[in-house]
Every structure is written in structure tokens, then in C-alpha cells.
Amino acid sequence: MALTQDPRWPAVDSFTLSQLHPSSRPNSAALKHALKNSREHGLRDIAVSACEGKFLALQCRMAKVKHALEIGTLGGYNSIWMASENPDLHVTTVELDPKTAEVARENIRFAGLSDRVEVLVGDATKVIETLHAEIEQQKRPRFGFVFIDADMEVNWSFFNPSVELCLPGAAIIVDNIVLGGTIVTEKFLSDKRVAGSRHAVEVAGENPKVDGVVVQMVSSKSYDGILLAVLK
Template sequence: MTSSRSPETDNPQWAAVDAYTLSHLHPTERANSQALQDTLTASTQAGLPSHALSPAQGKFIALHCRTMRVTHVLEVGTLGGYSAIWMASMNPQLTVTTVECNKTHAEIARANIERAGLADRIEVIEGFGVDVLVRLRGEVQAGSRPHFGFVFIDADKANNWRYFQLSMDMIISNSVICVDNVVRNGQLVDWSDSNPSVLGSREVVEKAGREPRVDSVLVQTVGEKGYDGWLWAVIS
């Protein structure tokens, strides 16, 4: 989750609610808790930015994959592998193909995934997102790689729509593409803000709304990651 936080506007109660509910709904005794914490610790020690999903968000997408019986996930933006580990560790039938353009991030993610015992089910592909997705689309269309049942886009925001377009050609009908960090602390509707990440967020909202194959909704979120939101889109 790429940060768009304004700490001066964060409400400490949001993080407190996350901490309280997680302690009851996903206590440290759960099988994957240590691996997830080790991933965050190792990523921080290696100097990665603190852009990973919150635990609640990570569990949410993992539960989505469970309820939809997803077996193959495509993720654009690996960072330290935290969200991929959430999905794979809670769904033994699931494999994740995750794309990362930063060589250092990819190496750290692979080490985290190996430590979590999930190297056989999480594939980290290093390379520029658009180029990798074009190649993956060719493999899916050729039948050498299965279609995906869920796509999670959490990378450079300026390319949101291009990632979305390419993913539409690789996803099972009536499955979800989720684009993270779209609200950006309300910057989405600050028309004076021309930051490329904001423009990329507006582009994916507006073009998804015009795409005949897409039925979507934007959900605003608060929590330990501040105020943001994600686009959930069902592709027909």
C-alpha cells in the first residue's frame, strides 16, 4: 500500500480500532502470525518503505480469495511480499504471481517468502510492470499459464489503468481486480492536485466507469494506514 498519508490528519482511534480488533480476530497464536510479523520486521530492517497493507487489509484480501475459491492470484507491486504471504498462507490451494520492478525489493521479498515456507506457491517476477504483464498476458492467452481469479494492483499509480487493462485479459469472468490507494487522503477529488499518482487514480476510476466489461465500486478506508481507499471491480 503506497503511502498517501497526512499524519497531521490521522485519527489515532483508527489505529486503536485496528489493534483491538486484530488482537481478537487474528491473535498471535494463528499459524501465519509469526511469518507475517517476521516479514514486516525484516522489510523494515532492510530499509523498505512502510507501504505494506495493514494486517486488516491483508486478511481482507486473503478472506476474499478464500470465499471465491481463488487458486491463482496476480499481484502488481510486491514490496516485501507481505500481502502475497497473507493470501498464500491462508489459502493452501492458492498460488501467487507477484511482479516487482525494484531489484532490491524483489530480493527481500523472496527471502521473506522463503522464510515463510511459501516459495513453492509465490512466484516473484522482477521487471517493469507493463512489460511483465504483457508477457504474462501472452502466456495466459497461449494456455501456458492459467487465468487469474483475483488481481491486486498496488504499484506505481501513474500506470494504474494500463495494469488494469492488461489484467482484464487475464482474469476469469466475474472475478475481481482491486486497485489500492485510490482515495489518497482525499486527494482524488482535490482538482488542484496534479500529482501523477493522483492523476493515475482518477484515470482508473473514470475509465473503469466507462468500460462495458466492468462493474465497480470505490470503498473509502481508515485504519492504521490512515485515510485511503480501493477500487473493487468485477470483470465480466
């Protein structure tokens, strides 16, 4: 599945970020370090774009979120965006691969955010079950924001269980939903990632506890988009 790219998209990200988030900002060095250190440890370049990271961080700020959950940590780039832009926010982020989680912890430590970003290692399906039990036992607060960005084939499977971890009015965002428009292109529907992203929209549409919309986005990375669902 080759996704289209247009030179205007990175150029617009670059100009707008230079105005709205110049490199003099306090978190710029930590974010840059997270990308460099992740690359040096062989992690794939599949973190959110800088604009998407800031967008997610501002969503948390707008909704005055105190506890956010991320499914899919990678090198912690997006966790660093969310926590560094919101001094009252605690982020719990889940990573399947222990070595990747260790790189994320290093990056989060470098950013000075280890006290507010918790990296949990394991398959998100199991970790969500544990989080649910802890919430039921009042050992952990409910989340006001969830970002699902682990594996396009199965991100849909984390959606309904995540709803059960959230406060009323919480937002759940699922990444990589549009995939260059392939989710509505007949010849791509058999691709497992495309089918998974399409199914995430169906699952959200069928869940009576949420109201949702898909927002198409272009960025320095690709033409893609997110599913935003808000708990009733």
C-alpha cells in the same frame, strides 16, 4: 500531499485484529518477520495494513480463487497474507526492483510459501504482456483475482491489461484510490499520484467488461480506499 490520520483508526485495527487474528495464528510469525526483515533491508513502510492484507486474503477465500496476481510485491507482506490464508492459492507477484524482489523471496521462503508464491521481476507493463502470451499459449491459467498496488501514478495503466488475464467473474482491486479524499479536492488534482488514482476510476468506469465500486477505508495507516471491479 499530507494525508490526515486519526488515533481511533490504529486503535480500532489493533483491537479488532487482537480478537479476529491474534498473534497465536500460524502465519503471525511469518508476517511479523516479513515486516522486520523488509525494514532491515531498507524497504519503505508502504505494504498494506494487516487488516487490508487479511481482507484481501478473505476475498480470495470467498471466491475460491486458485490463481491470484499482485502488481507490486515490495517485501511480499501481502503475498504472504494471501497465500498463508488460502492453502490452495497460487500467487504470482510482480516487482520492478530486483533487490526488493530478493528480500520478498527471502520473506516468502521464511514463511514456507516458495512453492506457491512466484515473484516475477520486471516492469509490470512488460510482465503483463508476457503473462498474456503465456495464457494464450495455455502455459499458464487465467487469474481469479488481481491486486494492483505498484505506483499510484500509473496503476491505472495496469487495469485494462489485467482484465485480459482474468477469468469471468474475477475481481480486480486497485489500492490507494481515495488518498485522504484528495481525488475530489481541486487543489490536489495536479498531483500525479492523485491524478493517477482518479484516472484508474475513470478507466474502470469506461471498461464495458467490468462492474465496479470504490470502497473508502480508514486503517492503521491512513484514510484511503480501494477500487473493486468484477469481470462480467
